[in-house]
Amino acid sequence: MDPVDIDLASDDHFMQLALREARRAFDAEEVPIGCVIVREGGVIARASNQVETLRDATAHAEMLALTSAQDALGDWRLDGCTLYVTKEPCPMCAGAIVLCRPSRVVFGCPDEKSGAAGGWINLLQSNPPLNHRCEIARGVLGPECAALLQGFFRAAREKKKDQREGHKALRDATGPNGSGDDGA
Numbered sequence: 001m002d003p004v005d006i007d008l009a010s011d012d013h014f015m016q017l018a019l020r021e022a023r024r025a026f027d028a029e030e031v032p033i034g035c036v037i038v039r040e041g042g043v044i045a046r047a048s049n050q051v052e053t054l055r056d057a058t059a060h061a062e063m064l065a066l067t068s069a070q071d072a073l074g075d076w077r078l079d080g081c082t083l084y085v086t087k088e089p090c091p092m093c094a095g096a097i098v099l100c101r102p103s104r105v106v107f108g109c110p111d112e113k114s115g116a117a118g119g120w121i122n123l124l125q126s127n128p129p130l131n132h133r134c135e136i137a138r139g140v141l142g143p144e145c146a147a148l149l150q151g152f153f154r155a156a157r158e159k160k161k162d163q164r165e166g167h168k169a170l171r172d173a174t175g176p177n178g179s180g181d182d183g184a
């Protein structure tokens with residue numbers, strides 16, 4: 001195996017660990033995104049999206065993993081670290097990543113609409129004016145990462161539809177002035 005093969009294999013390996021975190025989010029009915037941060041071949045932080053659990057719109061997997069990695073190293077500078085995340089980081093997370101200065105960011109599926117690692121904008125490689133630049137690898141286990149998200153949103157849509165139909169059935173049963181939830 002040449003060095004390129006070894007590197008790709010280890011990106012796959014660490015993205016699998018990030019996917020494990022994403023599945024944990026899925027099981028907790030959170031948008032399934034997971035993140036791990038690696039230094040010298042070892043995982044120093046792992047996190048899943050916890051926006052609903054913590055009732056905190058900033059509790060994205062990357063934010064939680066960055067805080068945990070800084071704790072683990074006792075330093076806010078994540079020099080030499082690689083951050084693996086299952087979906088392209090949003091602008092908030094990309095901004096935070098640049099501040100923490102990991103060397104590399106590897107993501108699974110792209111987010112062409114609002115991604116900030118080249119999808120919509122590229123904050124990870126905007127030096128200048130930002131004072132750090134990360135190497136980026138895109139599309140590692142991309143289809144698996146995207147399938148998990150698509151499965152989540154499909155299930156969420158179906159749940160919503162079932163609820164609407166449930167409300168409609170209740171209205172039909174109780175008449176137009178019944179006690180069904182007309183706000184649905």
Ligand SMILES: [Zn+2]
Pocket residue numbers: 060062089090091092093094
């Ligand atoms: Zn984010």
